[in-house]
Amino acid sequence: MSYINPIWLHESEENLSLINEWNTCIRFPIKQNGRSNSLNSKFDDIHARLLLFLNRLRQIEIFHEKQNNQTDVQIFTRIDHAQGQIIELQKKTTSEQIIKCFWLVVQTVVQIPINIKMQFNDIKCDGESTTIAITYPLDHIHENSSYENLPCQPLFAYLPLRSYGFRFILQGDFEDPATRQEVLRDNGWNEWLKKEMIQLIPLA
Incomplete structure (x- = not known):
């Protein structure tokens, strides 16, 4: 799936039994064609980790x-x-x-340097600070005596990007392309975030 532009409906033509319990309901009508199996499998790939850094979202229900x-x-x-x-x-x-x-979450708020703030003011909306976090899977640490046995985790920019080989999750307000496959390279904002994260790791 790529980006989807939703059509907002104030009233649903369908009888949705749990609609009063939801704040937001999204319907994906999938046509039964050659791509339907591929699209269906993508919903099976959805992981609970999506909720780690979306602080206002507490539950996702997929029917x-x-x-x-x-x-x-x-x-x-x-x-x-x-x-x-x-x-x-x-x-x-x-x-x-x-x-x-x-998951163990260690996070800190870092002040944005003036030179970085001036360079990315149009993108970051004149923010004074940003939050970075490092997150460890406690279940795997408890079950595995060796750190090397822990599975590799994706890098997060609120939602998961690709894995960079870390066995923990790094979360930051990274600049990423429309494909959301990886962070932008040779980007001053991302380079600054990386340096701040290096200082966060010993705290965890």
């Missing part, structure tokens, strides 16, 4: 209506502990099985 009139359900929920330093992510499926994972 996949199949041709045989069956519906697959995935519900992702974020629960904060210890003032947000420990984040619990839950995944609930059609079988009612709940999978939990816990």
Whole structure:
């Protein structure tokens, strides 16, 4: 899937049983053609990690209506502990099985230097500071005696980009291209964020 331009509807023509429980409901009508299987599989790739840095979003519910009139359900929920330093992510499926994972979040607010602020003022809207974070998967650390056995994690710019081989998550307000595959190279803002993150790692 690429960028999608939604059509906003104030009233739905469909009878959506849980509509009163949702703040936002997005419908993706998928045509049954050669691409439908590929699109359907992308929804299976959605991970609870999406909720890690979207602080206003606490739950995602995915209802996949199949041709045989069956519906697959995935519900992702974020629960904060210890003032947000420990984040619990839950995944609930059609079988009612709940999978939990816990993440340690270490974050700090850094002041933007004047030269960086002046250079990127039009893009960053005259911000005075930005927040960077490093996040560790506590479940994998508990289960694996060797740090090398931990899976590689993607870099985040609020949403996941590609993996750079780190076994923890780095989150920052990175500048990235429209494809959101990686951060922009030779970018002054990104280079500054990288230097700040190096200083954050020992704190974790």
